[in-house]
Amino acid sequence: DIQMTQSPSSLSAFVGDRVTITCRASQSINRYLNWYQQKPGKAPNVLIYGASNLERRVPSRFSGSGSGTDFTLTITNLQPEDFATYYCQQSYSIPLTFGGGTKVEIK
Amino acid sequence: EVQLVQSGAEVKKPGESLRISCKGSEDSFTSYTISWVRQMPGKGLEWMGRIDPKDSYTRYSSSFQGHVTISADKSINTVYLEWGSLKASDTAIYHCARDVTSMDHSWFDPWGQGTLVTVSS
Numbered sequence: 001d002i003q004m005t006q007s008p009s010s011l012s013a014f015v016g017d018r019v020t021i022t023c024r025a026s027q028s029i030n031r032y033l034n035w036y037q038q039k040p041g042k043a044p045n046v047l048i049y050g051a052s053n054l055e056r057r058v059p060s061r062f063s064g065s066g067s068g069t070d071f072t073l074t075i076t077n078l079q080p081e082d083f084a085t086y087y088c089q090q091s092y093s094i095p096l097t098f099g100g101g102t103k104v105e106i107k
Numbered sequence: 108e109v110q111l112v113q114s115g116a117e118v119k120k121p122g123e124s125l126r127i128s129c130k131g132s133e134d135s136f137t138s139y140t141i142s143w144v145r146q147m148p149g150k151g152l153e154w155m156g157r158i159d160p161k162d163s164y165t166r167y168s169s170s171f172q173g174h175v176t177i178s179a180d181k182s183i184n185t186v187y188l189e190w191g192s193l194k195a196s197d198t199a200i201y202h203c204a205r206d207v208t209s210m211d212h213s214w215f216d217p218w219g220q221g222t223l224v225t226v227s228s
Contacts, residue, residue, distance in 0.1 A: 043218035050212035095168035096154040
């Protein structure tokens with residue numbers, strides 16, 4: 001199974017900050033990497049697919065990059081509605097696996 | 108817009124059986140596979156397996172194979188997740204999600220609202 005490791009597991013930031021979350025795969029997954037946002041009591045929602053493709057309806061302050069084993073999710077100009085938990089997920093091979101999550105909190 | 112609507116919360120005792128459901132809103136339901144994802148209390152997301160409602164072809168994570176059964180009834184656009192004998196450790200929220208494929212990539216969208224399963228004596 002491909003292990004997905006996210007860092008940090010949590011972070012505190014101010015509104016307006018730039019935030020970067022990293023995700024590392026235990027083997028190369030090319031660009032088969034997705035990012036999701038989950039708010040408390042809600043189901044996750046996709047933000048980025050294929051490492052860098054922004055899902056429609058998702059604000060342009062979200063961006064993704066990377067390939068192979070190392071990926072990043074960047075949020076520029078952090079907004080109050082962005083405080084949530086973020087997960088990466090590889091779609092390269094079954095079993096599909098998720099990172100452990102990064103909780104973004106208000107400082 | 109496709110929606111997935113899941114059955115309501117359940118409270119069960121260890122050893123009991125259970126089937127929860129996930130119903131799609133469109134007839135294109137059979138054009139996509141549907142996955143189930145577990146989220147234990149306060150924890151992250153774990154992929155359990157998926158099914159193609161068109162022919163009921165199913166793939167499981169080895170972590171869940173043998174403990175749950177995923178099935179589908181395409182005539183009513185519904186996918187199921189079933190346990191024959193629940194354990195306390197099955198307490199979790201279970202999400203269904205559609206597997207979208209485009210440009211050689213796949214991702215989960217949309218997700219059902221989640222079904223809370225509580226197993227306690």
